[in-house]
Amino acid sequence: MSEELKALIFPEAMTEDIEKALGIMCFECGQYARAFNCGGENIPPKAEKEQAAIIFKVLKNVLSGMPFEEAFTKMHNAAVRAQERGNTRAGEKA
16 A cells, blocks of 8 residues: 555545545446446446545545545546546557
8 A cells, every 4th residue: 555545534524626536426336437437447347346446536636635626636646547448459549
């Protein structure tokens, strides 16, 4: 485990940003999980697994001090890049 992750701990009280991260709805996560899978990750195609993986990605950033909107945008952009990598065939530019 990285030192950065070891330093991430839950605060005593839930913040609005943590609540938003933990409240990401299941139906919002499938498209992101498929994009990450296209880029090489292995998120099982089960709604609860997809939701857990996406919440985890966002929550790590929130716990490191990012506001929810920034953390969600970072995850979104990473999913777009993963999708682009997965859709790029040999010899093509992303």
